[in-house]
Amino acid sequence: MYDVAGAKKAVPAPDSGLCDGCRQGVCALSHLQKDLPDRRFINLAKGGRLEATGPYDCMQFWIVTKGTAASCTTFADGRRQIVGIEYTGDVVCGLMSAPSTQHWLEALEECEVCQFDLTRRANALRHDPEFLAATFAIVHRRLTVSQDRISMLGRLDSQERVLLFLAELVQRHTALDPMAPVTALSMSREDIADYLGLNAETVSRVLTRIKKSGLVKFLNRTEYVMPDFEAVRRRVPVEIPMPHGACNARILMEAFK
Amino acid sequence: MYDVAGAKKAVPAPDSGLCDGCRQGVCALSHLQKDLPDRRFINLAKGGRLEATGPYDCMQFWIVTKGTAASCTTFADGRRQIVGIEYTGDVVCGLMSAPSTQHWLEALEECEVCQFDLTRRANALRHDPEFLAATFAIVHRRLTVSQDRISMLGRLDSQERVLLFLAELVQRHTALDPMAPVTALSMSREDIADYLGLNAETVSRVLTRIKKSGLVKFLNRTEYVMPDFEAVRRRVPVEIPMPHGACNARILMEAFK
DNA sequence: CGTGAAGTTGATATCCTTCAATCACCGTGG
């Protein structure tokens, strides 16, 4: 997708969706300057929350710089839904749902989040084409991901959902780190369930069924391998989403540095 | 503003979400100039389709100028999911999911759609702050709607989904046309089912249950009233979304006229 | 080890789907 300056694109057919920087782990995140007044680093323990309180004009946002978090909602009666998983490099902007719905960012594991507050520069940025294009790209990408998840939640059964989820993690980790032999599954059954619109027991049952089928082999409770990725792909009626690493963050960083 | 857990949350003023123009029915749509070379009006009969063809750079889009359409996807095995309903005034941009997934706009009733092709002006518009801000606003709004639908599909049961759907239509029609006594339900059971992640028989069953409960009264198969909107609101654990009329179209029109 | 939290498994209930039959509506053609 993003060429190295001058170099020819090498066999672009299967496109991992990652810029070369992301693939090499030297993307925008590593050059984030920590000492500027508009940014603040927040460490979240597993389960820690960051709540949205408006105003919702997208002049504040958060980049997950370490770990994995989740955009969560709950209803009054306690039902919880994970609207999206925010991996390292993902950019979360303030307005994620109606202001009245309870909505927050929750660390699924040890996390570091960089909070940007651009309200002081808002008037300038609102007319800055580069900044606008960057935020557009980010929101646009989030929209396509969300829409695919609508189809997933509306029409896939539990086994398809879990398989798709596991395959997505594999895809993600092989794109970022092709050498790593196993994929980590750091989320709890409860979290997976809330992400997939199921409950924890169902996730557990489906997981054992998948283990027995041989499509996925678990080394322990949090690491697995997928011996035949193609077989999994055939079992799932949708495309397995490509990760986008820290590209979003990079785009944004370049826009308003 | 985001705060660490525990901070107080701002209570938003009740806002119908409509610009004055939309509320008075004299919004951008009525001044759409029909004879410019970059736009083309398309009439769709019920069930008619408009398929998205690349490239997916959002330099092509469609405004629903009459009627109601749906952003649809299907899987290889025929399962269909309506990703979103596009009411009059909604702006649909080309890339709505991964290019490989089958995805199209389908008329739920007699429709008129205005297709804009800005590819010839793309290079200029890519740096035009006003245009960028407008497309950002549109995509951003679509994202919030999509994320609420994720919660709906993941966590609401069939009755809650149908009630929410009916309430949303009522809300929409009272905001646009407070004098109209009844709300029209022009979608077929099949369409409603594909929108709510159910099947047609379930929708039918739930509707008769809702009728019996008295929450909704049907005058005939396609018109209903909701005698006690508050009672419905109490039955549904989420906010009932506000319509946004032709505001999106207006924003866009002003940006690149 | 001991303890608590997370995960697994089983029994059962509930919800939703599937399949099939019937009904209601609507336009068409005799």
Added chain:
DNA sequence: CCACGGTGATTGAAGGATATCAACTTCACG
């Protein structure tokens, strides 16, 4: 004008899938 046929809607019966509740196991960590 009315019989006819087609399509969508409704309803019923049965089955399947997922949720719920409860018991038990495993694991992490002191």
